[in-house]
Amino acid sequence: MTESSPSLSEPIAQTSKLGDRLFGGTSKGAGILILVTLAAVSLFLISEAWPAFTTDLTDLDGGDTFFQYVLPLVFGTIWASFLALTIALPLAVAVALFISHYAPRRMASTLGYFVDLLAAIPSVVFGLWGITVLAPILARSIYPWLEENLGFLPFFAGPASTSGRTMMTAAIVLSVMVLPIITAISREVFLQTPRLHEEASLALGATKWEMISQAVLPYGRSGVVSGAMLGLGRALGETMAVAIILSPADLITFNVISNQNPNTIASNIALKFPESSGLEVNRLIATGLVLFLITFIVNVFARRVADSGFSGAEG
Amino acid sequence: MTLLEVEPSSPERSRHQKSSITAGQLGRKWHIVIVVSSILVGALTWVPTGSVNWARWVIVALVTYCVGVYVAARLVEGRRKAMDRLMTALITGAFALVSLPLISVVWTVVERGSSRFDVEFFTSSMRGVVGEGGGAYHAIVGTLIVTALATAMSVPVGLFTAIYLVEYGNGRRLARAIATMVDVMTGIPSIVAGLFAYAVFVAAFGPGARSGIAGAVALTVLMTPVVVRSSEEMLRLVPNELREAATALGVPKWKVIVKVVLPTAISGIITGIMLAIARVIGETAPLLVTAGIAQGVNWNPFDGRMTTLPVYTYYQYVQPGVPPDAGQDRAWTAALTLMLIVMALFTLARILSTVLQPKGLK
Numbered sequence: 001m002t003e004s005s006p007s008l009s010e011p012i013a014q015t016s017k018l019g020d021r022l023f024g025g026t027s028k029g030a031g032i033l034i035l036v037t038l039a040a041v042s043l044f045l046i047s048e049a050w051p052a053f054t055t056d057l058t059d060l061d062g063g064d065t066f067f068q069y070v071l072p073l074v075f076g077t078i079w080a081s082f083l084a085l086t087i088a089l090p091l092a093v094a095v096a097l098f099i100s101h102y103a104p105r106r107m108a109s110t111l112g113y114f115v116d117l118l119a120a121i122p123s124v125v126f127g128l129w130g131i132t133v134l135a136p137i138l139a140r141s142i143y144p145w146l147e148e149n150l151g152f153l154p155f156f157a158g159p160a161s162t163s164g165r166t167m168m169t170a171a172i173v174l175s176v177m178v179l180p181i182i183t184a185i186s187r188e189v190f191l192q193t194p195r196l197h198e199e200a201s202l203a204l205g206a207t208k209w210e211m212i213s214q215a216v217l218p219y220g221r222s223g224v225v226s227g228a229m230l231g232l233g234r235a236l237g238e239t240m241a242v243a244i245i246l247s248p249a250d251l252i253t254f255n256v257i258s259n260q261n262p263n264t265i266a267s268n269i270a271l272k273f274p275e276s277s278g279l280e281v282n283r284l285i286a287t288g289l290v291l292f293l294i295t296f297i298v299n300v301f302a303r304r305v306a307d308s309g310f311s312g313a314e315g
Numbered sequence: 316m317t318l319l320e321v322e323p324s325s326p327e328r329s330r331h332q333k334s335s336i337t338a339g340q341l342g343r344k345w346h347i348v349i350v351v352s353s354i355l356v357g358a359l360t361w362v363p364t365g366s367v368n369w370a371r372w373v374i375v376a377l378v379t380y381c382v383g384v385y386v387a388a389r390l391v392e393g394r395r396k397a398m399d400r401l402m403t404a405l406i407t408g409a410f411a412l413v414s415l416p417l418i419s420v421v422w423t424v425v426e427r428g429s430s431r432f433d434v435e436f437f438t439s440s441m442r443g444v445v446g447e448g449g450g451a452y453h454a455i456v457g458t459l460i461v462t463a464l465a466t467a468m469s470v471p472v473g474l475f476t477a478i479y480l481v482e483y484g485n486g487r488r489l490a491r492a493i494a495t496m497v498d499v500m501t502g503i504p505s506i507v508a509g510l511f512a513y514a515v516f517v518a519a520f521g522p523g524a525r526s527g528i529a530g531a532v533a534l535t536v537l538m539t540p541v542v543v544r545s546s547e548e549m550l551r552l553v554p555n556e557l558r559e560a561a562t563a564l565g566v567p568k569w570k571v572i573v574k575v576v577l578p579t580a581i582s583g584i585i586t587g588i589m590l591a592i593a594r595v596i597g598e599t600a601p602l603l604v605t606a607g608i609a610q611g612v613n614w615n616p617f618d619g620r621m622t623t624l625p626v627y628t629y630y631q632y633v634q635p636g637v638p639p640d641a642g643q644d645r646a647w648t649a650a651l652t653l654m655l656i657v658m659a660l661f662t663l664a665r666i667l668s669t670v671l672q673p674k675g676l677k
Contacts, residue, residue, distance in 0.1 A: 030475030122597025237504025
């Protein structure tokens with residue numbers, strides 16, 4: 001990024017009048033308004049969440065203390081996002097490579113547009129699709145098989161859900177949702193690989209795949225990681241798809257194909273909030289605060305990776 | 316990478332093919348044979364069940380092709396070429412695999428949503444409707460009002476912030492703080508934005524308050540950072556020479572921005588705004604906790620609950636009513652409507668970005 005707004009305008013600023021001051025002031029004010037808003041977000045959330053930390057919660061169901069209540073939710077949130085990212089990341093990198101290096105050029109720009117479009121499909125639509133199309137298919141043909149053949153692994157211990165409303169289904173739908181985001185960012189960095197690196201590799205006799213693994217992938221690594229982090233951020237905060245699909249229970253388990261699943265923070269809020277009142281609302285807001293913290297940490301980490309630069313990038 | 320058919324020149328040389336240069340190549344003919352046979356193997360999966368399962372067909376065919384092409388290339392061309400072909404197959408296969416669910420999403424929404432895509436759906440609300448009939452008129456009105464309010468609040472703030480960051484900030488501490496905070500804001504989960512708006516309006520109007528404006532505030536929190544980011548990027552693309560030329564002519568800075576910088580960047584800014592609208596118009600969670608759900612039309616965002624299209628979709632699905640089919644059909648049609656709106660915004664953004672692009676830029 002080049003520094004803009006040259007100091008050339010300084011002498012003019014002295015002679016300029018009300019208009020300039022007004023315009024500059026408005027711009028500055030808008031910027032400050034953003035800071036104020038963010039401070040307000042934190043303040044209001046903390047003040048509304050405060051009773052949940054300080055009051056005795058024994059009258060409410062789901063744990064005596066806030067910590068007991070939020071722990072399975074934190075686990076569910078991280079577990080679901082981790083699974084989604086594990087599924088989505090390799091596929092997203094492959095699709096990005098396909099668009100940037102394998103597809104015919106004319107097709108590539110259309111595909112890029114298509115991927116951007118998919119990233120904007122509302123999550124409630126993915127949720128509806130997950131529960132009506134994907135869940136029955138998985139429950140019919142995949143889960144019984146997994147339980148029978150891989151049941152010795154804790155992940156597939158079963159009993160296999162017959163409705164398909166499992167952590168696995170939710171994770172797959174989440175991965176479909178974050179895939180366009182990771183793909184879009186990875187494709188950007190793959191396209192930025194210096195042509196000379198690629199040609200040098202090919203000139204040394206590398207096959208296309210060797211060229212990609214030697215020149216394109218190392219160059220794009222940090223971009224892919226920050227894309228994955230952004231995808232993780234979306235998966236962590238994703239609400240409706242999980243709320244529609246998952247059949248939640250209050251427990252911690254790695255079992256991904258049963259009817260008893262840990263819920264996620266966001267989905268728990270969406271499910272309980274409309275019917276809650278009093279202290280329950282405070283407790284839900286407190287869980288929202290925890291979610292905010294988790295996503296904040298992920299975003300800071302993503303920013304750090306992105307700022308550390310594209311390895312071997314232009315000087 | 317064309318698949319040329321190169322016959323080994325003589326039988327005895329082909330026996331000693333070790334180097335990748337002298338090795339033979341998997342001819343196009345053989346390649347087609349592998350493709351066709353793997354499709355056929357995929358088709359064999361019909362036999363036990365007797366019904367066509369497209370997804371299984373595609374997946375089995377892909378796996379068979381990967382194995383087939385690797386083994387064939389390994390035998391004829393050697394290890395490195397075989398690896399290359401395998402990766403090509405895997406990458407193309409991943410693309411096909413990913414297309415399956417995405418096509419399925421679009422197809423399902425269009426297929427199931429078209430059954431109630433009629434006049435009644437767009438002209439009547441859910442007031443007094445128990446079973447069949449009814450529509451999403453109130454939800455569409457609500458979505459338009461809430462999104463319009465959110466746009467009206469976030470675009471001026473976002474645009475002016477971007478102007479401050481690019482034109483006035485100049486590396487000042489305040490500008491850096493704002494840029495960082497915009498980044499933080501981008502990462503706010505949508506449900507948290509909803510909780511924030513709820514908390515603000517509860518503090519102002521007492522517990523249980525739900526209104527359209529609260530939903531709009533939640534969407535504004537989500538939309539503003541997107542507008543700032545995209546506008547900032549577009550303003551930075553404006554060449555400095557234009558600013559310098561105008562300033563040299565004695566034009567005050569604010570006029571330089573309004574008359575020179577903004578018109579140059581306007582196409583990108585408008586595209587960014589359209590995409591931001593497309594992003595928030597499908598938000599369900601924040602509206603669920605702020606605007607709530609109502610059965611009838613509510614034109615007043617400052618008073619009472621206001622249904623929006625995504626929330627309507629959700630409730631029609633989870634609480635479909637007595638014969639569940641009618642409610643679920645309405646949910647799918649609402650989803651289809653939502654998707655069409657998002658697509659329309661996307662396409663509009665694309666058209667505007669080319670139409671409004673000033674000459675000589677890019």
